[in-house]
Amino acid sequence: MEPLPDDVDRVLAVAAHPDDLEYGVSAAVAAWTAAGKEVTYLLVTRGEAGIATTHPGEAGPAREAEERASAAAVGVHDVRFLDGHADGTVVEGLALRRDICRVVRDVRPDLVVTLNHHERWAGGVGWNSADHRAVGRAAIDAVSDAGTRWIFSDEGAAHSPRHIAVAASAHPTHEVDVTGFVEAAVASLACHRRYLEALSDDPVQEQARAVVERMVGDPAAPRVRFELLF
Incomplete structure (x- = not known):
């Protein structure tokens, strides 16, 4: 894998739910912020349908708070x-493209990162969720929209990010060395306590560590892989 281009100062990461970016991407984010890059998170939903035992009206605010702590x-x-x-019924279409385009033009990132929009996850296993597919595809289209003056022309001045990369893709092409940043990623995912407690009876810290270490691979040379579209 080639290194992901590093000619960026500002990054916008777009995902469907709180916790999506913490499944591996946050290790790369920790490396970027440590290097002085500005990173903005954009979540399309608050993950309000993600905890079976908690009503969406309670789960949404709780998961938003966890995401803010996780990002910090x-x-x-x-x-x-x-x-x-x-959450759970995100529609890929003009409304979502417009909303993401607005944020791209406001943040004006050099790099946009989004989550896997393919039908399957890395390794070709497991069916990807409808929300992930919709948000990933809409984010890619919104980047193109953002650079075209006459598309959504009421949503700010046109801006064309230099790169867009897809995390957790089944077709990775580039990688980020996250040596020294795995612990920060584990701490970030562990902030999603209510969500992780609903997933398993295993201790939150153990769940977080197992997930992050699986995503970054060899602990002696941890990497986060991306599909670079341009």
């Missing part, structure tokens, strides 16, 4: 949530 653990303090897109 890897140096991200600009965390934004869209309204009007419901």
Whole structure:
């Protein structure tokens, strides 16, 4: 794998739910913020349908708070949530493209990172969720929209990010060395306590460590892999 291009100062990471970026990407985010890069998180939903034992009206605010704490653990303090897109039923279309385009033009990133939009996860296993597929595809399209002056022309001045990369892709092409940042990523995922406690009876810290270590691979040379689209 080639290194992901490093000619960036500002990054926008777009995902469907709180915790999506913590499944591996946050290790790269920790490396970027440590290097002085500005990173903004954009969450399309608040993950309100993600805890079976908790009503969405309670789960949404709780998961938003967990995401803000999780982002802060890897140096991200600009965390934004869209309204009007419901967890579990996100629709890929003009409304979502417009909302993401607006944030791209406001943040004006050099690099946009989004999550796997393919039908399957890395390794070709497991069916990817409808929300992930919809948000990933809409984010890619919104980057193109953001650079075109006459598309959503009421949503700010056009801006074309230099790169867009897809995390957790089944077709990775580039990687980021996250040596020294795995612990920050574990701490970041562990902030999603209510969500992880609902997933398993295993201690939260153990769950977080197992997930992050699986995502970054060899502990002697941990890497986060991306599919670089341009």
